[in-house]
Every structure is written in structure tokens, then in C-alpha cells.
Amino acid sequence: MKTYNIGVIGGDGIGPDVVAEGLKVLRAVKDGGFDCNFVEYPYSGAYYLKTKELVPDRVIEEWRGLDAVLLGAIGHPDVEVGLVERSVILGLRFGLDLYINLRPIKLYAEALCPIKGKGPDDIDFTVIRENTEGEYTQIGGILKKGTADEVATSTSIYTRVGVERATRYGFELARARAVQSNRPGHLTMVDKANAIRPQEIWTRTFAEVGKEYPDIKQDHAYVDAFTMLMIQQPERYDTVVTTNLYGDIITDLGSTLQGGIGLAASGNLHPGKASMFEPIHGSAPDIAGQNVACPLGAIMAVSMMMDYLGEKTAAKRIEDSVAFLLSSGQIKSADARSGIGTTQMGDMVVEQIQLSAG
Ligand code: IPM
Ligand code: MG
Numbered sequence: 001m002k003t004y005n006i007g008v009i010g011g012d013g014i015g016p017d018v019v020a021e022g023l024k025v026l027r028a029v030k031d032g033g034f035d036c037n038f039v040e041y042p043y044s045g046a047y048y049l050k051t052k053e054l055v056p057d058r059v060i061e062e063w064r065g066l067d068a069v070l071l072g073a074i075g076h077p078d079v080e081v082g083l084v085e086r087s088v089i090l091g092l093r094f095g096l097d098l099y100i101n102l103r104p105i106k107l108y109a110e111a112l113c114p115i116k117g118k119g120p121d122d123i124d125f126t127v128i129r130e131n132t133e134g135e136y137t138q139i140g141g142i143l144k145k146g147t148a149d150e151v152a153t154s155t156s157i158y159t160r161v162g163v164e165r166a167t168r169y170g171f172e173l174a175r176a177r178a179v180q181s182n183r184p185g186h187l188t189m190v191d192k193a194n195a196i197r198p199q200e201i202w203t204r205t206f207a208e209v210g211k212e213y214p215d216i217k218q219d220h221a222y223v224d225a226f227t228m229l230m231i232q233q234p235e236r237y238d239t240v241v242t243t244n245l246y247g248d249i250i251t252d253l254g255s256t257l258q259g260g261i262g263l264a265a266s267g268n269l270h271p272g273k274a275s276m277f278e279p280i281h282g283s284a285p286d287i288a289g290q291n292v293a294c295p296l297g298a299i300m301a302v303s304m305m306m307d308y309l310g311e312k313t314a315a316k317r318i319e320d321s322v323a324f325l326l327s328s329g330q331i332k333s334a335d336a337r338s339g340i341g342t343t344q345m346g347d348m349v350v351e352q353i354q355l356s357a358g
Contacts, residue, residue, distance in 0.1 A: 003035040004309055007062075007069035009088065012044045013283025014293035014342075015072025021295035021346030022070060022302040028350040029306070029314045031357075039066065045076020045084045045283075054087035060095035068305050069276040072298065073283035086138070092276045093131050098268035099162065100169050101129035101247060102304070103280065105234075105254035105264070108326040112259030112333065115231060120327075123257050125237040126173065129247020130166040131268055133157045136244045158198060158243070163205045169271070170241035171213040177239055178216070185216035190226045190242035190250070202243070227253060251280060259326070262294030262334035265301040267308055277305040291341040294334045296322055299349055321352035 008023070010016030023038065030036060043055050063069055074088045092098060107113050107123035133156075140154035170187050178185035189206040193199040203220070210218045221229060223246045229236060230250065234257055242250065255264035261281045268276040279297025287293055299322060307315035325331045325348055332338055340348070 001033075001035050003037055004067040005037050005039065005065075006305075007039050007041055007066045009041045009043055009069065009071045009074075011072040011074045011088065011283065012046055012076045012084075013073055013285040013288040014281075015044070015074070015283055017072075017289065017291070017293050017342050018279060018295040018298035019070060019072040021342060021349075022298035024346045025299050025318055025349050025353070026302050026306070026314075028353050029317050033314065034311055043084070043088050044074060045079040048079055048084050049076065054084065055091045060091060063092065064096055064274055066274050067309060068274060070298075070301065070305060071276055071278040073279070073281060075283040075285070077285055089278075090136065090138075093136075093268055096268075096270060096274055096276065097132060098270050098276055099130065099132045099165055100267075100269040100271070101131040101244075102173075102267040102269060103127045103129060103247070103251040103254070103264065104304075105251070105258050107258045108323040109259070109329070111329065112263075112326060114256060115234070118234060118257075122235040125234070125254075126177070126239055127247055127251050127254060128166060128170045128173065128239070128241045129251065130162060130242065130244050131247075132244075133159060133162040134244030156196075156198070156243075156245075158201045160201065160205065163202055164209060166241055167202075167205050167209045170239055171209060171216055174216045174239040175213065183238070185213075186238040187213075187216050187218055188226075188237055188240045189218075189220050190223050190240055190246055191220070192223050192246070194222060199243070206241075223250070226250060230254065230257070255280060260294075260334040261297070263296045263300065265297050265299075265304055267301070267304045269308065275305075275308055277301040277308070287336060291343055292336045293342050294336070294338065295342050295346050296331075296334050296349075299346070317353055317356060318349070321349050321356060324356075325349065325352055 010019045074085050104126045107120045110119040135156045137157045143151040174185040174187040191199045191202045193203050255261045264280040266280050303315045303318035
């Protein structure tokens, strides 16, 4: 039987609460088909406060040898802003060269959508966020800090290799989605090359790689217009590729289209290699440990992880069960207002998986 080695980082705040439910669902779905060996890692803001330890290089090396990593959330109010996030989240993304951040935006029930008149047929697109370049490379700093002469710089990096591999992944995904949905393929590239001219590398690469994909409809939007259009006419979009920062921003906005950040999941991928899966929400320390956080983002991250590992049936059983609980109204919202506790919601997904198997 195939055994997957999966690193588990609960992290801070509600991270451990929701990861526990993700693992519960994973245990329910694996019956007989495959096995998992979980390796837990303590890295988090809370752990840093206790030990002053961030992620050491040898652990990054160890992660490269796993099949996948499941992450809850990182962020602690008493730790310097961004310190542990950079060590753990960006440590994984950069250390494992996870150059694709895949963020599906899919509405499972009309009642979850805050936009009048939009239903599941209108909201089903996937954002590919380039994940190792752009504004996130940490190139820059502050000179003469706190003085009248203070200077702050932050350099955005776009390499041909980085832009091309993200773009190519976008075209391939658009093609795969077209086959699956029996609709024409469509890839939209989002940038801000009118104001930030070096982003013209995105425009040019998109056009060049696009010649290899004549079957895919190709268009472009500036990120400011895109934020407006994805709310007004989300049905226009199918597959979207964009820079690291724009992808960060538009997927938080996108998560509200599908019912809230509590539901949104992501895969940080290096196709063919160890990859990392996480809900896109943060650590929400104010509601940690109270059994109120919505675990659906983490559960859907587990579904994405199993899909990535090739366990398509397990992945689909999880997704279908979550979709059913939402569309049938058994789960009415993806936040604390659902009135359903974290562990109860995990149990409901497990039960639904068992029902659908029987
Ligand atoms: C995300 C988060 C991270 C990011 C933060 C926590 C560093 O917002 O995964 O979207 O900016 O990428
Ligand atoms: Mg974000």
C-alpha cells in the first residue's frame, strides 16, 4: 500500500484547531486505498516565544524529502510582525521552490455569495499566483531608520523563468479545466504593466507562450479593473494567472465570492515535488481554542493535497461532501456565525463521507 509522508504544522491561533479537523477527515477517507505517516513540526509564533527558534535549514531540507506539508496558520500578536510568517510560510515557498500558488474560487451554494443574483454557475475560477518572486523576495530594506533622511526600498523581481513557468502552468490548467468542464479553455493574465512598466515581461511572456496554446482563449486585465470585474461579472473568468502580490490580494477578495475566507484553500506547488497545502485564512488568535473556527478551508486544503498526490477519489469524496453540506444548507456559513463548532463541523464532513460511501 502506498504510504505518504506528510509534514504537519498546526502553527498559531486557530491553525491547530482546523488542522486537527483536516486530519480527521483525511483519516476517514483513506480506508484501504493508501496510508499516511504524519510528521509534526512545532514551528509557530508561540514556539518562537518559548524557544527563540525559527525554522532551521536542516528542517527545510527534511521537508524537501516529504510528499507534502499541511500547514494551519502562522501569526502571533506578541511576535515581531512577519518574522515567523517569513520563516515558516515563505521558508516553505522559497525553500522548496513552490512556484505555483493555486487558489480555487468556487461557489458551492448561492446563499453563501454576497453578490446579488450570482450562483454556482457564475463563480468557478482558479487563480494561479506566482509564488516565489515579485514583491516577496525580501530584496530591500531601510536605511537611516527613524531619522529625517530615512529611505525604504523594496525591489520587485520578475524573471523570465519565473514568469514563464507560472504562465505555462496557467495554460496547462486552463486546458485541463476545459476538458473537465466541456467548455472552451480560457486564461486571463492580470498585471499592472501600464503603470509598472517592468511588468511588461508578463505581457510579452504571456503572448509568446500563448502561441503554443491556440485552443485557449487568452485575455488580459489590469489588476485594478480586475478587482471590479471579478465582483461585477465573475462568470467571465475561468483560469487566471498573476504576480505574487496581486494574487495575494485578489484571492482574499475572491474568497468572499465563495462564502468567506473560512472556506478558501490553497496549494503551494512545485509540480512533481514536495508541496505545501494550507487554508488561506490567518491565525485569528481572538477565536483560537474556542471550538468556533471554521475548519472547511483546512479540510479543502487536504482535498487539494490528496488530488496533488494522485489520490483523486479521496480528494473528490472530500470536496463532494463539503459541497453537499453547503448546498443542502446543513452548513449555512463558513464562519463563527454558522453556529456549528469546529470539531462538530469536522464530524459532519466525516459522516457525509461515510454516508456517500455506503
Ligand atoms: C497568504 C498570506 C501570506 C502572504 C502572509 C501571511 C505572509 O497572506 O498566504 O496569502 O502574504 O502570502
Ligand atoms: Mg494573503
